[in-house]
Amino acid sequence: MTADVRVGCCGFPRRLEVYARHLPVAEVQQTFYRPPRLPTVARWRARVPAEFEFTLKAWQLITHPPTSPTYRRLGRAIPERHLTRYGFFAASDEVLQAWETTRQIAAALRASLVLFQCPASFTPERAHVANLERFFSRIDRGGLRMVWEPRGDWPAALVRSLCRDLQLIHCVDPLIARSVYGRPRYYRLHGRGGYRYVFTDEDLRRVRAHCTGTTYVLFNNISMWQDALRFRGLLASQSSDGSRAPT
DSSP states (O other), X not given: OXXXXXXXXXXXXXXXXXXXXXXXXXXXXXXXXXOOOHHHHHHHHHTSOTTOEEEEEOOHHHHSOTTSGGGGGSSSOOOGGGGGGSSTTOSSHHHHHHHHHHHHHHHHHTOOEEXXXXXXXXXXXXXXXXXXXXXXXXXXXXXXXXXXXXXXXXXXXHHHHHHHHXXXXXXXXXXXXXXXXXXXXXXXXXXXXXXTOOOOXXXXXXXXXXXXXXXXXXEOSTTHHHHHHHHHHHHHHHHTTTSOOOO
């Protein structure tokens, strides 16, 4: 199968107009911490070519509990009596409203993919699985494709079953794990050992080997800009041998 590999970064390591001249896709991170206003994201969309693609992370109020350190960037405190109404796909109006906010931003960006990144504390216990099933069965997806990045020790068979039943794309770092369900493939490269990791040429060759069909490759490390451009160069050199050039 000929690969259509879409390379980008998790965030904007360069000014948006400069970024869009070099890479075809960006995963928006602000929507996870403190979603921007709709006029702001509409301006982002207007500043890039029509063919440029945004993906985005769902708001942390859906996936992460208020005990997560990421809530420091939320900009407001959660009342103690409401703490259990946020995160872990809780069956609450607050989580549903957080999804509606995420969905509206996705529409303004003309995005087609939304990532739900879960903390390691979202374990495969029965209550968590039930929350996941309930959430994805009841929300209005608005034509969006849902990407799920579980952390921690989730059995592959359970992940495959949930993704199949709930129409989710399994997101992994391909240098660490194998995606067990869904197309297009959606890979997020976090760096071995942490954010400060710089990918080696051998790492990039290994990632390339995992790219079949339409594949998103998003870098999320300190040298994400340089590594993404290096990976694009690797794909271009491959295309000169007769393969399809990256888009």
